[in-house]
Amino acid sequence: MSALFSPMTVKRFTFRNRVVLPPMVCVVRPELAHYAGVEGVVSEVSIEHYARRAQAGTGLIMVEATAVDEGGRCWEGAMGAYADRHLPGLARLAERIHEAGAVAGIQLVHHGPQGSPDLAPDGLVGPSDAAPTGSRPAVRGLTVEEIHAIEGRFEEAAERVVQAGFDLVEVHAAHGFLLDSFLLQARNRRQDEYGGDLDGRMRIVLETCRRIRRRIGGGPLLTCRTCLFNKREEGFGAEDLETLVGGLEEAGNDLLDVSTDGVFKGWFGSPRSLGQWVKGMTGLPVIAAGGLGDARDAERAVSEGHADFAAVGTAMLDDADWTRRAREELGA
Numbered sequence: 001m002s003a004l005f006s007p008m009t010v011k012r013f014t015f016r017n018r019v020v021l022p023p024m025v026c027v028v029r030p031e032l033a034h035y036a037g038v039e040g041v042v043s044e045v046s047i048e049h050y051a052r053r054a055q056a057g058t059g060l061i062m063v064e065a066t067a068v069d070e071g072g073r074c075w076e077g078a079m080g081a082y083a084d085r086h087l088p089g090l091a092r093l094a095e096r097i098h099e100a101g102a103v104a105g106i107q108l109v110h111h112g113p114q115g116s117p118d119l120a121p122d123g124l125v126g127p128s129d130a131a132p133t134g135s136r137p138a139v140r141g142l143t144v145e146e147i148h149a150i151e152g153r154f155e156e157a158a159e160r161v162v163q164a165g166f167d168l169v170e171v172h173a174a175h176g177f178l179l180d181s182f183l184l185q186a187r188n189r190r191q192d193e194y195g196g197d198l199d200g201r202m203r204i205v206l207e208t209c210r211r212i213r214r215r216i217g218g219g220p221l222l223t224c225r226t227c228l229f230n231k232r233e234e235g236f237g238a239e240d241l242e243t244l245v246g247g248l249e250e251a252g253n254d255l256l257d258v259s260t261d262g263v264f265k266g267w268f269g270s271p272r273s274l275g276q277w278v279k280g281m282t283g284l285p286v287i288a289a290g291g292l293g294d295a296r297d298a299e300r301a302v303s304e305g306h307a308d309f310a311a312v313g314t315a316m317l318d319d320a321d322w323t324r325r326a327r328e329e330l331g332a
């Protein structure tokens with residue numbers, strides 16, 4: 001009996017198995033650059049890309065980082081949910097994922113300090129002012145009013161994707177993009193309520209989740225993606241993680257999504273994986289990604305309790321039929 005291929009129900013949504021396509025922006029790969037739409041509109045190529053992975057039997061398809069703000073994009077043509085003109089393409093995408101039997105999720109992002117300077121006419125923004133370094137331009141620290149406005153952009157985009165038919169909204173608070181940059185001590189030197197201790201630094205993340213939850217109501221699922229591998233040298237410890245996890249739970253998330261640099265790696269000086277730490281801190285189901293391209297590893301991640309859902313990134317980008325092959329390999 002395969003743990004990876006057992007179904008799981010979260011609220012009113014039943015996932016046919018625990019295999020997840022994690023969010024992956026296609027346009028960053030030159031060979032996939034043609035996936036990009038025009039002005040953030042979903043392209044037909046993109047729809048086929050996701051539909052194929054759903055047709056292979058994947059339980060949850062999490063659509064790539066989708067911009068909540070025109071100025072918060074990373075790439076020209078990156079998918080957007082910041083205007084009503086994006087709705088028809090998003091609706092078609094959600095429909096195709098559903099037709100293939102998968103739960104449809106989508107990640108929302110503001111790229112902040114890691115955005116594209118060419119796409120941010122007013123300059124890149126982040127928690128604090130930062131001088132240009134190497135090839136990266138200067139960053140301007142946001143005012144409190146601007147922070148609230150960006151939280152509002154997340155809220156509006158969430159409403160739009162739910163209207164388009166998505167079952168699950170994911171807040172991107174990982175990988176150094178805007179929300180994660182607030183969590184990072186090295187980037188966030190604010191003295192106000194959005195900086196300082198962890199409560200201050202995570203305020204924008206939790207407020208964003210809370211505002212989305214209020215806006216979309218209790219029906220659709222909400223999750224937040226975080227990562228810690230970029231916070232190791234800042235001494236982010238188990239207690240900090242517990243505070244963050246507790247905050248995310250209180251803010252209305254139904255699942256947590258943990259981006260790792262290795263699902264089986266030990267954390268905080270112990271052999272326990274990050275997923276095991278998080279699962280010990282909350283009853284919420286956990287999605288974990290990082291090095292699960294081998295079906296037996298994905299199976300082990302779930303059966304050994306590192307995660308409830310195994311996200312398979314690069315391997316599924318390379319092989320649209322990954323899930324079908326994994327099922328055969330595991331005899332499930």
Ligand SMILES: Cc1cc2nc3c(=O)[nH]c(=O)nc-3n(C[C@H](O)[C@H](O)[C@H](O)COP(=O)(O)O)c2cc1C
Nearest residue numbers: 022023024025064065259289290291292312313314
């Ligand atoms: C081409 C590419 C694009 C990615 N885009 C995103 C993204 O849009 N949002 C995100 O949170 N992570 C993104 N990631 C990270 C993946 O979701 C995943 O966490 C990572 O690849 C580790 O899983 P893997 O070892 O199975 O590839 C991206 C990774 C790759 C390789």
